[in-house]
Amino acid sequence: MGTWGHGPFDNDTAMDFWGEVVDAAAEARGGAVRDALVAAAGAFGGLEAHVAEQAVAAAALVVGLRPSGVPDHEREGISPDLTDLRGLADRALARVTAARSELQDLWAESDGAAWRAGVARLREALGPVPDGADQGR
Numbered sequence: 001m002g003t004w005g006h007g008p009f010d011n012d013t014a015m016d017f018w019g020e021v022v023d024a025a026a027e028a029r030g031g032a033v034r035d036a037l038v039a040a041a042g043a044f045g046g047l048e049a050h051v052a053e054q055a056v057a058a059a060a061l062v063v064g065l066r067p068s069g070v071p072d073h074e075r076e077g078i079s080p081d082l083t084d085l086r087g088l089a090d091r092a093l094a095r096v097t098a099a100r101s102e103l104q105d106l107w108a109e110s111d112g113a114a115w116r117a118g119v120a121r122l123r124e125a126l127g128p129v130p131d132g133a134d135q136g137r
Helices: 012-023 026-041 049-062 083-096 102-108 112-126
Strands: none
Touching (some): 012 026, 012 049, 049 102, 049 112, 102 112
């Protein structure tokens, strides 16, 4: 049975993504975060839940959140600066909460209000996106 909760790292898929980012070479970590955001933001048709869960975790990394309960040495060194991905992260989160998102549908079947509020807080934490910010291209 998998773990599933309201927070950005409160599911097995997000924690697996975290592990992949931590295990990647230092110079590849930012690219892993970008790839997860691009996969969600650029999705046409239905967005699968695992892609959406990775995007939410990636957006949390962009705003500087890290999973709780992991050793400090695993929480450091993801990327010194992911702020150039703020625009892409916002678009990915918008897609995650839009129609034809499997994750959105799954949360609609349970207590989705807390999850949606958490995603809204992430979007707010991204702040205004400066002109010329990353467009995910």
